[in-house]
Structures are given as structure tokens and as C-alpha cells.
Amino acid sequence: MRAGKTVLLMFLLPAIAVLLISFAIGLASLKSLKNQYLISSDIQAEDLQTLHQEATFKRDISEVHDRVSDTLDKARNRALSDIALYRLHAQLVDDLAQVEQQVEQLADSNLLREVNHNSVDGLRSSFSDYRRLVIMATEIAAIDPSTANRFFTEAQHSFNQFSIYSGRIAMLLTDRTMQREREARSRHEASFVQIFVFSLMAASLLFIAVLVIAIRVSGRVRDIADALSELSYNTQAEIRLPKMEKLQESSAGEFSRIASVILGFRDDMVRRIQAEEENHRLTFYDPLTGLPNRRFLQEQLQYSVTSSSRVKNYYALLWLDLDRFKMLNDVRGHQAGDLLLQQVAKHLRHLLREGDLLARVGGDEFAILCELPQTRQSDAAKEAERIAFRICSGMSKEYDIEGYSHYMSASMGIVLFADIRMGADTLLSQAEVAKYQAKSTGPGTVSFYDASIQAQINRMAELETELRSAIENEQLILHYQLQFNQQGQPTGAEILLRWQHPEKGLISPLDFIPLAEESGLIIPIGKWVIESACKLLARWQSQSQLNHLQLAVNVSAKQFRQENFVEMVSNLLQQTGAPAERLKLELTESVLLENIEQAISKMNSLRALGLAFSMDDFGTGYSSLQYLKRLPLDQIKIDQSFVRDIVTDPEDTIIIQTIIAMGQALSIEVIAEGVETEEQRQLLAAYGCHRYQGYLFARPVPLSECLESLKGFHKH
Numbered sequence: 001m002r003a004g005k006t007v008l009l010m011f012l013l014p015a016i017a018v019l020l021i022s023f024a025i026g027l028a029s030l031k032s033l034k035n036q037y038l039i040s041s042d043i044q045a046e047d048l049q050t051l052h053q054e055a056t057f058k059r060d061i062s063e064v065h066d067r068v069s070d071t072l073d074k075a076r077n078r079a080l081s082d083i084a085l086y087r088l089h090a091q092l093v094d095d096l097a098q099v100e101q102q103v104e105q106l107a108d109s110n111l112l113r114e115v116n117h118n119s120v121d122g123l124r125s126s127f128s129d130y131r132r133l134v135i136m137a138t139e140i141a142a143i144d145p146s147t148a149n150r151f152f153t154e155a156q157h158s159f160n161q162f163s164i165y166s167g168r169i170a171m172l173l174t175d176r177t178m179q180r181e182r183e184a185r186s187r188h189e190a191s192f193v194q195i196f197v198f199s200l201m202a203a204s205l206l207f208i209a210v211l212v213i214a215i216r217v218s219g220r221v222r223d224i225a226d227a228l229s230e231l232s233y234n235t236q237a238e239i240r241l242p243k244m245e246k247l248q249e250s251s252a253g254e255f256s257r258i259a260s261v262i263l264g265f266r267d268d269m270v271r272r273i274q275a276e277e278e279n280h281r282l283t284f285y286d287p288l289t290g291l292p293n294r295r296f297l298q299e300q301l302q303y304s305v306t307s308s309s310r311v312k313n314y315y316a317l318l319w320l321d322l323d324r325f326k327m328l329n330d331v332r333g334h335q336a337g338d339l340l341l342q343q344v345a346k347h348l349r350h351l352l353r354e355g356d357l358l359a360r361v362g363g364d365e366f367a368i369l370c371e372l373p374q375t376r377q378s379d380a381a382k383e384a385e386r387i388a389f390r391i392c393s394g395m396s397k398e399y400d401i402e403g404y405s406h407y408m409s410a411s412m413g414i415v416l417f418a419d420i421r422m423g424a425d426t427l428l429s430q431a432e433v434a435k436y437q438a439k440s441t442g443p444g445t446v447s448f449y450d451a452s453i454q455a456q457i458n459r460m461a462e463l464e465t466e467l468r469s470a471i472e473n474e475q476l477i478l479h480y481q482l483q484f485n486q487q488g489q490p491t492g493a494e495i496l497l498r499w500q501h502p503e504k505g506l507i508s509p510l511d512f513i514p515l516a517e518e519s520g521l522i523i524p525i526g527k528w529v530i531e532s533a534c535k536l537l538a539r540w541q542s543q544s545q546l547n548h549l550q551l552a553v554n555v556s557a558k559q560f561r562q563e564n565f566v567e568m569v570s571n572l573l574q575q576t577g578a579p580a581e582r583l584k585l586e587l588t589e590s591v592l593l594e595n596i597e598q599a600i601s602k603m604n605s606l607r608a609l610g611l612a613f614s615m616d617d618f619g620t621g622y623s624s625l626q627y628l629k630r631l632p633l634d635q636i637k638i639d640q641s642f643v644r645d646i647v648t649d650p651e652d653t654i655i656i657q658t659i660i661a662m663g664q665a666l667s668i669e670v671i672a673e674g675v676e677t678e679e680q681r682q683l684l685a686a687y688g689c690h691r692y693q694g695y696l697f698a699r700p701v702p703l704s705e706c707l708e709s710l711k712g713f714h715k716h
Contacts, residue, residue, distance in 0.1 A: 025202050032191060043180055049109075051170075051177065057102045058163075058170075061127075064095050065159055068134050072152050076145045089138040096131045103127050106169075119169050122161070130158035220247060220255055227262050239266050286360040288338055289345035294428070297359040297367055301424035313375060316384035318368040319413040319431035320348075320391065323443040325364035328406055330590040336401045337364075340408065343399050351394045353387075367431065381416055381448070388412045388446045396444055411438040412446045464519050466501070467512055471524065475500050478532055479700035482709065483552070483671060486690035490713055492550030492584070494693065495533055496700045497525070517556055526559040530569060534578035536703070541579055546710065552584040552614060557591045566605045573609065580610030586637070588616050593627055603632045614671070618659060633668050638689065640674020646683055653683075660688045 071088045074080045080088070107120045133155035137148040223243040244266075247259040284296040292300075301317070322344065329337040341364065348358055348366060357369040370387055374380040395410040413434025415427055430449045438447035470476055477500050480493040499507040516522040533551045540546035559565065573580050585606070592599045592615065603613055614635035615628075628636075638659055642652045656672075663670040672684050675694030684692065698709060 021202070021206050025199050032195060039184075043184065048177075051174070055170075057099065057106060060095070060099050060102065061159070064092065064099060064134075067095075068092060068138060068152065068155070071138055072145070072148055075148065085138075089135075092138050093135055096134060100127065100131060123169060126158050126161035129161075130155050133158060223247060224258060224262065227266075239270055241266055289342055289360050291345055291366075292357065292359040294359065294361040294367075297357065297361060297369065298424040298428065300357055300369060301427055314372045314377065314380035314384075314416055314418045316370045316372055316380070316387065317415045317417065317427050317431045318370065318384070318388055318391070319361070319415075319428075319435040320366040320368065320395075320410050321412070321435050321439060322364040322395075323409045323411055323439075325408070328401070328408075330593065332401065332404065332406075333593070333595075336404075336406075339401050340399055340406065343401075344395070344408070347395065348391070351391050361428070365432075365435070367428070377416065377418075380418075384414050384416055385446060385448075388414055392444055392446060409444040411435060411441075411443060413438050414446065414448045416448070460515060463512065464515055464521075467499070467515060467519075467521060470499055470501070471521065475502065476525065476528070478529065478703065480703055480706040481693060481700040482698040482706065483550075483691060483693045484697045485692075486685060488697075490549065490698075490710060491691065492552060492582075493706060494552040494554075494586070495529060496554075497529060498700075517558060520558065522556045523559055523562065526556055527568060527572075529553055530555075530583075531572050531576070533583060534572045534576040537578040537582045538576045540582075541577075547579075547582075549710075550582050550584050550612065552586050554586045554616065555591070557588070560587060560591050560599075560602070561595075566602055569606060569611070570609060581612065584612040584614055584634070586614045586616040589618065592631060596627060596630065600630060600632065607632050628662060628668075629666055633666075635669040635671055635691075636663050637693075638670065638672040638684075640672075640694070643672050643674045643680055643684070643694070644676075647677075647679055656684070656689070657687050664688060 067088075071080070071085070071092070075085055103124060107124055133151045137151035137155060140148050140151075224247075227241050227244045241263060244259045244262050247255060284292060284299075286293045322340075325337065325340070328340060341360075345358070345360065345366070348368075352358055352368065353370070355371060359367045359369075361367045368391070370384065372380045372383050374383055392410050392412055395408065398405045398407045400406075413431050413436070415431040415434060417427055434447050434449040437449075438445040441447060477498050479496045479498050481496055482490045482493045485491050497509055497513070499509075499512050501507050513522070516525055530553050533553050537551055540549065562568070569585075572578075573583070587599075607613070612634040613632060614637055615631070615633055616637050617639040618636040636659065638656055642655050642659075645652045646656060660670050662668075669691060670689050671691035671693060672680075672689050673693045675681050675684065675692045675696045677696060680694075681692060681696060698706075701709070
């Protein structure tokens, strides 16, 4: 049954019940009245029949009497023959017999029995005498008219006698009929009163029953309406409907079904609201810190820009960047970084004023939207700067991360705005530019937006576009810097990437490699470099003067973290036929230590193919012997920043000696890069480092020049 029909029946059932019971009561009442009427009608009909019989008797007896008188007159006058007189006599006898039957019927009527039995008996007796005398008179009228007259005279007396009885009976019958009619009317009135009282009592009981049912039904309908209203206006994820739960348990039939449908709808609605809230949370909030994200901030900025144009006040957008956060990630891993971000978010909430909006807009970057009460730009700028310095000062402290203390400071960029023409994206961009300027000044610095930084960012965006074009147009080239042993003989070369711009000339890797990392272009570039190295090694394999050399290729973090990195390298080796033992991959500490288990797994897979590994820039990060001994390394490379000052800086000397000692303890080859002077080489050799790379031996050059250099070494 459909719900609409069910609800309709809830209201129609009481009305139908009232109509049916009322109809039954009315039918019973009408039937009772009908029975009363039929009984009264039968009695009245019987009474009228009796009155009719009495009138008929009078008429017939009067006719008979007149005929007797006429017959006797004709008999005296000899006007009738004996046969005619006999026929008249016979006819009179028959008529008197019929009248006698009428008298008997009249005497036997209910009405006459109720009236007066004496009058009935007198009527019978006088009529019997009259009949006897008339028969005798008419019988001897032809023989003895005088005797017949005497009999007729006596019959006349009897006629008068039963006429008196007949008149008395007629009056009694009339009175009794009227009395019976009054009694019937009284009975009708009594029956009507009884029916009315009974109907009133039945109607009252019915009304009470219907009222109880209506109250019960209306109460449930009201509960259902309240539940539907609650569902209509409630936007919370938790909706309690105890009355519907009770109705579902306590009721049966359609009410239980409706309650079940409403509760089911409630459950679906709760799931939808929870899904919407979860979707809203994922869309507008950062899952790590629980703070609003960049999208939420953009919408709030758009609203603030619009409202500020109406009230003519200022807003400040503060872009906060954590100093030295990357070091924590590199040293302790991303889990420690996440813990720090959570602590920073919690601490920032306490530093902000009521009404300020805090959002996480990047990895270690937060944005703060502040409404300023000042109406003058200079006053608003001073207030924004004061707020920024207060936040930076409060952020500069030590944080406890997994039992380790980490000192953290923050730099901040500021954008002041009160112009509807400035969009949210522009504000965010300008705040980020201001942050870059603050970072370039030093840790804990606050800087307002500077248009020159924006111009630099625009140049970087232009450079990214040109880099994409450079890949397609094969503007990227490879240079090779030879590596040497302690006898001064080349052992291999490091492949270095260069960009030969058609207009700007040779672009330094320091300018475009970070850009390639950030944009993801480093992945196709890195694959191309490895493929080029494999092809070159395959060609050298057949040349005795070159087939002993190794080629070192730098692998970026994004490239190494690819799931198919091992498969990609393996395929390139198979496709080119390059000897895997002549290919060496150089990885940085941060790449290896970010997820050391995954790094070890990939390295072991590649080492099983024959590849060698070198740790680049060793000593600049978290160089732990505990991690170092687990990594399947063949070589560690001393960073050129330590080699540069080895002659003058005792600290660099100690670091280099430590690195060399670690390598020797773990049977890992050590190579120094950035060797530019003979004095540096001699010190490194004295400390136990016998592999070198630097300008003292060879500069990075194109392949053709590198091969010419190798030929020179071969001649010697």
C-alpha cells in the first residue's frame, strides 16, 4: 500500500467507522419504527375492518328488513304467487344466513371482544330472534298473513333491539378504535424517545471511542510530522528521533512501517550529511593540522575583499614560512616534520587574535588573515607589522619532537589590501612573494610585498615554459667531468646536465634543476640522462681504452621515488646492452634517508643487476653511521664545501677525516669533489682519500672534448 493511501486511511477510518455505526443505529431505529408502524397499521386495519363489518351488517340487515316488510305487504295484498313468495322466502333465508355470518365475524373480532361482551351477546340473541321470526313470518305469509304480521311485529321488536345493540357497539367500537390509536401514538412516541435516548448514548460512546482513536492517531501523526520537521530543518550529522524509534517498536501495521521508513530516511540523511561534512572537510581543511586550507582561504579572501570595499577598512594577509624545516625533514624524516607542523598549528592558534583566520597553504607555510581597525593605510601597515613581529617572536622557540629538541623560527611576508579590484589569487601570490623576500633577508624576518620579487617569480615561470620547450627541441646537453685515482688515471666520469639556450646561452644547472624538480620535468629529463649513459657505455664496451670506465649519473628525489624506477633502469640496460657494473647512480642523503627501508629495497634490486651506488654531498646532512652501514653503497662523495676550505678551516679537516674513516670502516670507497689545488689533493691523499674530481684534473666538457682528453691519457 502506498504511503499516500495509508495516510488517507488514517483520517478516513474514524469517519467511516462513525458513518457505519451511525448507519447501523439508524437502520435499527428505522426497523423498530417500521415494526411499530406495521403493528399499529395492522391493528388499525383490523379495527377499520371491524367497523366496516358493523356498517355492512347495518346496511344488509336494513335491506333485509325492508325486503321482509315489502314481501309481507305483497303477501297481504295477494300480489305474489305462492311460488314467488316461496322464492322470496328462500332468498331471505339465505340473506339472513349471510347476515348471521357477519354477526358472528363481528362478534369474533378482537376489537369487539375487547369492548363489551354483553352487547355482543345481546346482538347475537336479538338477531337470532329476529331471524327466527322473519323466517316464520315469510314462511306462513301465503297461508296466514295475519299470523305472519304478528311474527313480523315481534321481529320488528327484535330488529329494534339489535339495532340498539348495534348502535351501542358502533359507539364502543369507535371509542375503542380512537383509544387504540392514541395508545399506538403513545407507543410511537415512547419508541421514538427510547430510540433517541439509545442513539444519543450510542453516539456519545461512539464519539468517545472516535475521540480516543483520533487522539491516538493524531498523536502519532503529530509525532510523524515533528519527525519530518526535524529532518527538514536539521543539518547536524546526529539526528535523534526517539518517538519514531518507540513507534516502530510499539506499533504494528502501517504506523510501524511509516516509522521504519522515516528512520531509514533519517539514516540515509545522516550518512549523506556525514559524507557532505567529510567532503567539505577534505575540500576546505588540511587533514594533518585540521586548519582551513588554501581553497578555504581563497574564498574567505574574496569575501573580505568585497566587504572591505563597503566598510573602507584594511585587511592584512600574512604568509608565514618555517625556517630550517627542510633540515628537520631530512634529518628526522617526514613523521617528525608532521609532528612539528601539528605543534606549530596549535601554537599559532594561541598567538592569534579572536577573529583572525589561520590556514595551512603549503608544506611548512601558513597564512593568516587579519582584519585591521585602522582606516589609514600607514596606521594599518604599522599594526600589521606589529602583529607579524609578535607572531614571529612567539614562534621562535624550541619544539620537542619525539624526544629531540628542535629550534624553529619563522619568516613572514605581509600584504595590505582594501581594494575590490585585487583578487584572492593576486593577494596570495603577493603574500608569497613577500615571504620569499623575507626568507632571503634572513630567519625570523618580516617583509612587506615588493614588486621586484614578483617580477623574478614571473621570470621563473617564463623559464619553466622555456625549459619545457628545451626538452622538446633537444636544447639540453650533457657534459662529462672525469674522475681520477691516486695515480692520476681516469676511472670514469660524472655526467652533468647543461642547457644550451638559443638566446641566453649556457644556463647553469643551479638555475633550472630546482625548477625541473619543482615542476616534475626532472623525471623525463632524468630518464633521458640515464638512457644516454647506457647508450654510451654500450658503445665503449667494444673499445679497450674505454670499457673500464664508469659513468656516474645523478638521480633526483622525485625520480628515485617513482614506483617503476627499478623497472625503468632495468629496461634501459636491456634495450641498450650496456654493462650494468659500469653504471653508477649518485643519490643524496635526503633521498635515501627519507624512507630508508624503501631506498634499501630499491638499491638491492638494482645492485642485483650489477649497478653501483654513490652517496652525493656526503656530510651536508644527517650522516649517521647507523644508517650508513645499512645502505648498499659502493662510494661516498665528500662535498666540495668541505674540500674548498680544507687547507684553512680545521673544522672542515675534521669532518673530512671523519668521513674518510667511516668509509674505510665500512669498506666504502671515498671520493672528493671540488678538488682545485694540488695542496688540497695532497691533504686528501694524506687522510686516505684516493679518488678525486675537480678542476685540478678536468672540467665538465662535452663528450667530444672528454674523449680527446681520454685519448691523451691513453697515449701516456
